[in-house]
Amino acid sequence: MAFDYFANPARFLRLANAVLPWCVGATVILLASGLYLGLFVAPADYQQGESVRIMYVHVPAAWMAMFVYTNIAIASILSLIWRHPLADLAASASAPIGAAFTFLALVTGSLWGKPMWGTWWVWDARLTSVLILFFLYLGHMALTHAFDNPARGAKAAAVLALVGFVNVPIIKFSVDWWNTLHQPASVFRAGGPTIHPDMLWPLIAMGLGYTLFYITLLLLRIKSDLIGARLRTLDSLRQDAA
Amino acid sequence: MDAFRTFIDMGSYGDYVWPSYGLTVVIMAWLVMSTLRRLRAREQELARRQGEFPARRNRGGAIDTPKDAASS
Numbered sequence: 001m002a003f004d005y006f007a008n009p010a011r012f013l014r015l016a017n018a019v020l021p022w023c024v025g026a027t028v029i030l031l032a033s034g035l036y037l038g039l040f041v042a043p044a045d046y047q048q049g050e051s052v053r054i055m056y057v058h059v060p061a062a063w064m065a066m067f068v069y070t071n072i073a074i075a076s077i078l079s080l081i082w083r084h085p086l087a088d089l090a091a092s093a094s095a096p097i098g099a100a101f102t103f104l105a106l107v108t109g110s111l112w113g114k115p116m117w118g119t120w121w122v123w124d125a126r127l128t129s130v131l132i133l134f135f136l137y138l139g140h141m142a143l144t145h146a147f148d149n150p151a152r153g154a155k156a157a158a159v160l161a162l163v164g165f166v167n168v169p170i171i172k173f174s175v176d177w178w179n180t181l182h183q184p185a186s187v188f189r190a191g192g193p194t195i196h197p198d199m200l201w202p203l204i205a206m207g208l209g210y211t212l213f214y215i216t217l218l219l220l221r222i223k224s225d226l227i228g229a230r231l232r233t234l235d236s237l238r239q240d241a242a
Numbered sequence: 243m244d245a246f247r248t249f250i251d252m253g254s255y256g257d258y259v260w261p262s263y264g265l266t267v268v269i270m271a272w273l274v275m276s277t278l279r280r281l282r283a284r285e286q287e288l289a290r291r292q293g294e295f296p297a298r299r300n301r302g303g304a305i306d307t308p309k310d311a312a313s314s
Contacts, residue, residue, distance in 0.1 A: 051258055057262050097273060107262075111261055224281040234291050
């Protein structure tokens with residue numbers, strides 16, 4: 001067990017250090033081209049005018065909110081069933097990033113809703129379920145650090161992540177199941193995207209850019225947590241020696 | 243200059259478009275900076291500790307090492 005723990009992180013760190021420069025480069029290129037296409041090339045919407053440009057920061061943030069949570073749920077299964085040593089680190093490193101993206105989705109959505117719907121907020125299924133997702137992230141972060149023993153915190157957070165995962169399909173299909181001001185899916189839908197390619201490409205560039213941004217930060221945070229674990233080991237060695 | 247003003251105005255939606263982009267930049271920059279700050283701090287701490295470990299062993303002589311303490 002101890003051997004696994006120290007063998008895998010070493011392998012992970014080698015891999016992370018090798019791919020990190022590529023992740024950073026791809027993130028910068030994708031976000032720069034996405035911003036350029038979204039702000040300068042993509043046309044204004046025939047109904048929404050220039051306000052539609054909020055879509056290029058709002059929609060990828062909402063995608064990431066669900067994608068990161070799904071990753072946390074997968075990591076939680078790996079942690080609870082197979083006790084993979086890096087799974088807990090991946091989950092706890094992901095949670096603040098996912099919370100930040102969910103917060104961005106909520107606020108940019110509100111800034112888009114005000115001019116288009118005439119209101120900052122409605123308690124409909126889509127908006128409410130995303131707000132619940134935000135609180136699930138906060139709960140996950142709180143539980144992770146709620147115990148003196150980090151393993152207990154990770155286990156409690158993993159259980160919360162799996163129970164809360166039921167919210168993800170509710171978010172996805174909320175616009176089909178209930179009446180809402182929010183428009184239905186126009187990219188990830190059966191029958192393919194209905195959005196015009198001139199708007200789809202900047203959205204894809206931003207979506208991939210956000211994804212690589214997340215992967216880059218995730219690798220850096222896991223690396224940082226592995227060093228933290230190393231420091232704790234040194235601490236206990238010193239206490240044994242004293 | 244007029245083209246620039248038209249761009250900033252965003253068809254009168256500038257008050258909603260620019261805060262969206264601005265907040266996105268601020269939050270993502272904050273994520274990057276907090277991640278890097280923590281990584282740097284831990285890397286420095288590790289380098290410091292690894293430097294001090296052999297020094298501690300030598301400083302007090304053989305009697306301070308746990309192995310000797312146990313056998314004496």
